[in-house]
Amino acid sequence: MSRATTPVYSGAQIRDAETPLVEAGAGPDMMRRAAHGLASYVLALLRSDGKIYGARVLGLIGPGNNGGDGLYALTALRARGVDAQAVLVADRAHPQALEAFRAAGGRVLSSVPADTQVLIDAVLGTGARGAFTLPDVPGLAEAVGTSTVVACDIPSGVDADTGRCPGEALTAEHTVTFGGAKLGLLLGEGGLRSGKIHTVDIGLQEHLPEPAAWELISPEPTRRKPRLGDHKYSRGSLQVVAGSPQFPGAAQLTVGSAITSGVGMVRLQADATVSAAVLQGWPEAVMSHGRGAKAFDGATAAAIGPGLGKDRSRLVEGETMLRATVESKVPCVLDASGLELLRGDLLTSGDLGGQLILTPHLGEARRLAEALEDESLEELLADQPDTLAATRALAEALGATVLLKGPSTVVAGPSGGAPLVVRSATPGLATAGTGDVLTGIIGALLATADAAQEQDWVRIAAEGARMHAAAAQRLDPQGFGHFGASALIGALRE
Ligand SMILES: NC(=O)C1=CN([C@@H]2O[C@H](COP(=O)(O)OP(=O)(O)OC[C@H]3O[C@@H](n4cnc5c(N)ncnc54)[C@H](O)[C@@H]3O)[C@@H](O)[C@H]2O)[C@@H](O)CC1
Ligand SMILES: Nc1ncnc2c1ncn2[C@@H]1O[C@H](COP(=O)(O)OP(=O)(O)O)[C@@H](O)[C@H]1O
Ligand SMILES: [K+]
Structure with missing residues (x-):
């Protein structure tokens, strides 16, 4: 549209854009790019807050690809010396990502440590359907209040198309979203829960359709300045x-x-x-x-x-x-x-x-x-x-x-x-x-x-x-x- 606007997509538009790439075998590459973008963002947050080495990061990991992104991001953070651990909230997790995380020395915990600095919400992403119930993990409620919550792609519980929250939902101070901003991050309840939004390019660009909406982020020159020869009737x-x-x-x-x-x-x-x-x-x-x-x-x-x-x-x-x-x-x-x-x-x-x-x-x-x-x-x-x-x-x-x-x-x-x-x-x-x-x-x-x-x-x-x-x-x-x-x-x- 113009440089003052950025495109916003529905969750379905992003998923449809991903499909041909996944079918062509690019799924793991997209996931790596998403995880790298998330890890880089968390590193920048930790750096601005103090030191990276030994910083305490906890990933709340769900059963699908969103959890996979989270686990790969934790793996990347461990490689930089961050003390990054995971809590699995479902009875399964992305197998390859879990293996990579464990191979990097990551541990699966059963509670959220009280000294968690950054909590990564990687429970649900665009695959979320229906009402969400916050996982019953000891220490989670406390950590949500004291740590910086970073959502992986979208805060869990928020509908990517409308921003509606049909059940419970997490609230993030930052959302690192993949492929393009989603409507749900801007609208309704989702707009109140997504915090600062950062978009990571995962190579979808040429597959994306016309966006569902545009966000106006900087001034649009819609008016003309007064001209030298203007008089009060010519200026509107x-x-x-x-x-x-x-x-x-x-x-x-x-x-x-x-x-x-x-x-x-x-x-x-x-x-x-x-x-x-x-x-x-x-x-x-x-x-x-x-x-x-x-x-x-x-x-x-x-x-x-x-x-x-x-x-x-x-x-x-x-x-x-x-x-x-x-x-x-x-x-x-x-x-x-x-x-x-x-x-x-x-x-x-x-x-x-x-x-x-x-x-x-x-x-x-x-x-x-x-x-x-x-x-x-x-x-x-x-x-x-x-x-x-x-x-x-x-x-x-x-x-x-x-x-x-x-x-x-x-x-x-x-x-x-x-x-x-x-x-x-x-x-x-x-x-x-x-x-x-x-x-x-x-x-x-x-x-x-x-x-x-x-x-x-x-x-x-x-x-x-x-x-x-x-x-x-x-x-x-x-x-x-x-x-x-x-x-x-x-x-x-x-
Ligand atoms: N398709 C791709 O290749 C890519 C996907 N990416 C990531 O994948 C995410 C989407 O992954 P998935 O499609 O696996 O979906 P999700 O990981 O968002 O969640 C799907 C899983 O959650 C369960 N679930 C759905 N709604 C639930 C609810 N209300 N309560 C409890 N459990 C629920 C489902 O049974 C399913 O097992 C994106 O948000 C993004 O983070 C990125 O890695 C980029 C590449
Ligand atoms: N929570 C909020 N965050 C940001 N802007 C808000 C919020 N609540 C209201 N606004 C903005 O404030 C304005 C209120 O307008 P309106 O409800 O018509 O008030 P009034 O009729 O009293 O002038 C609107 O521009 C609306 O977008
Ligand atoms: K999430």
């Missing part, structure tokens, strides 16, 4: 319909983040009290006195929804503006109470256009699925959601771009291209009002965007989510979470 103009007497702050946050993200003009459509409150913080905001579609004249994008609450007249205004943008195909971001406007023909047309970006959180997405009376979508969004499939399905059902917010944000367009994923280790964002900031950022990106292809709406929305997470990271690198949504706006300047 964003029309905001936000705020109500009950939620004036939402308008402040949306307007403020749009202004800070860089746009020629931000115009707000709101009542007098909200306008006055917004002007106090953002005197550069322009109050829009027109109402309805007329107010929209000249705007290059719109942001509708934050803080409209249940205020009837504000919602009517939002709906008029929404219809005007859909009709004229002007890019628009629709968030929060604005999503409630998707009723009747707006809900069922199936053709709102990729330029309309919906930004629901999980609860809002569930309400949309309910309104659509789409049971399979409701199922995808239930307890342990399949956020990738759900975002795609919602985008297709509405014929719009959908950005599903969460620890991993997924963005999909209406015509089925590979979604983009933004994974942010920034739980400090879980505070009221940060969604309004995201709406302002995306609004500004839409207003100043150069591109107009459908896939670009996905890219622009994802870039908004990346900027949002990067601002949180910059503001709060230690992850204390001692900040609110207004402070986030200040951290938007890159």
